Amino acid sequence: MQQIAKIKQDKSVRPRLIWACLCVALLVSAIYVTVSYRLTADITVRSELKAMGHITSLVSNELSQLKSQAIDAENVDLILSEILLSAVNSPAFITVSTPEQQWHKNLLISSNQRSTLLQLVAEAEDNAEPIELDDNTFLWQQRRIGQYQITFVQQTQALDLTLEFVAKRLLITSIIVFWIAVWLALTLASVIARRAQQVNESLAYIATHDSLTGLPNRLHLIELLENSLGPVTDDTDTPVDEGCLLIVDLDRFKEVNDSFGYAAGDTLLREVARRVSGLISAPAELIRTGGDEFIIWAPDYTIERAKTLSLEIVNSCNSPILINGLTVNSGASIGISHYPSQAEDTAGLIVCADTAMHKAKAMRSGWQVYDNKKIADYKDILQLRAELSDALARQQIILYYQPKVDLATGEITGAEALCRWQHPRLGLLGPGEFIDLIEHSGKVQEFGRYIIATAAAQAEQWHSEGLLVPIAINLSPYNLLDPGLADFIGETLQRHEIPPQFIEIELTENETCINIDYIQSALAQIRKLGVSLAIDDFGTGMSSLAYLSALRVNVLKIDRTFICDLTTNKGHRAIIAAAVTLSQSFGCDMVAEGVETQEQARMLYDMGCRAAQGFLFARPMPAEAFHDLLTQQQPQFSNAF
């Protein structure tokens, strides 16, 4: 956006153009004056030479009329004097020479000068160039008739006259020309500069506005926020004391696009843009940031005012829009963030509002204000995300183990590996604080492999000590999208020399959008290795009955929500009973999660559930503690109930 500001502020074109035009004008004037002067001087010299040519002709005519015996100094002198005195009015001399004799006639010129000039004439190549002597300029003509050579040299005033005569007019004319040129320069420069300004403005407009709705775009928003937030740094800043940023996201834009086509989607966007624009007034601005997302920057808005505005926008988006003869209502979810109480910079405001918007969408509540208390500071999240890659490399992610207990005997039948982040700054973090980050960081597959390798190493260690406890590893379906996962598990098992039954894969799942066919084939490959499979959190998420039949798992782990109020909730009891029956019919084991009281354990046992895990038996613990637990005298939990 800095570049756009530059485009707008670039005013240097105009003075440069004016200077360029003035320089050109000066140059043209100078060339014009020089050429005119030289031209005039040239013409004058030529006409004078022509006149001198006539005089030499006259002399030669007169000489040729003299009889040969009459050629003596007196006669020649007479002729020369007559001609010089009658036709010449400036210092000059004529020399007539024959091989034997030489006659001179001077007019206002000394003999010394004459002899020097004669010498110069003898050296000169032609008579077009005047001869300079003692600050005087001389022109010469030479003519040969028979035995006579006539040389006529005359001091010329031509150049001085020209200078005097022409310079005056030239000077005045060139001043006028220069003046016209200045006019032209100013006008041209301003016309060009104005055009350039228009082009710049339209470029800046195109760069900062959305072509579909005509609203400003993200670039404009960022420039606007940079200018509005924080302390004043330059003259374009217009700081505000407070303000709200609203992110408006249409709920059903994709559906409209998919069912009615892009043209309909465009109509919808335009209509929504028009409606929302009608609801806000300057200085608040509506910006389309892309797709079906709009941002409103409302300076000087309190959160209460922003809430009122959000309500109006949601209502407006919920009222039907006519597209292709059908009424559609797009619906909208709005996230609100407040400056400066929630974030003090552009990125912060947008992230906060975005978080709130997603929450509003999830809660179908129309709008939400960003809540500092419930959502960790986005800066922490960003930092954690940055530290995550380091965490894997430095093995800061460790595994805790929670025992699975046989309800009949109280013996430990297995362990569930649960990840913890031993964070150098924040201490031990539970999976809830970083699993989401991993799933959205693109490191989910790397993370899955890391967990498998760590658990396998642990299993090997215990195995070598004779502790035969299978370890269950939680994997999300994102991990199963890793095409080399089955091979990796196979290799890991081989490298650590663990029998496959000592590793169990638990599928955790909350989102159902993953391709079930792909997961099924991935699971089939893992099952082929001999690794047993479990569905975690059964009864919620992806564990629909159809999946249960398709995935053919070995263990069902019924979700803790059904266990916690088992004693009071009849419905949950019925579900557990059904799940037990289901597991028996599928021939798989069932494990109850989150068992906290002896009463729950007893009821589960009575219902036919044979295995359980939960705080009643033990919390997740580090590997060493678990090792100690395993080496205790068995059965470890015989007095559980």
Place this chain on the structure above:
Amino acid sequence: MAITSNLNPIDRSIRGVIGICIMAFALFNDNLIGDVFIEILLGIFGLLNLISLFSGWCPVYQLAGINTRKH
């Protein structure tokens, strides 16, 4: 374009002086200049400057979008 004053008083008076000098030169120095054409050109030049003096308005400034009055 409307004729509104766009000349700073200093600008205006400099133009006035130039205009008067040039008009005087053009009118009373025929033999010095010796060319009617140049006299006419000078006359126009001087006249335009005098117009600027009286109206405080310069057509070229107007075209070029310059205004010295503000500053």
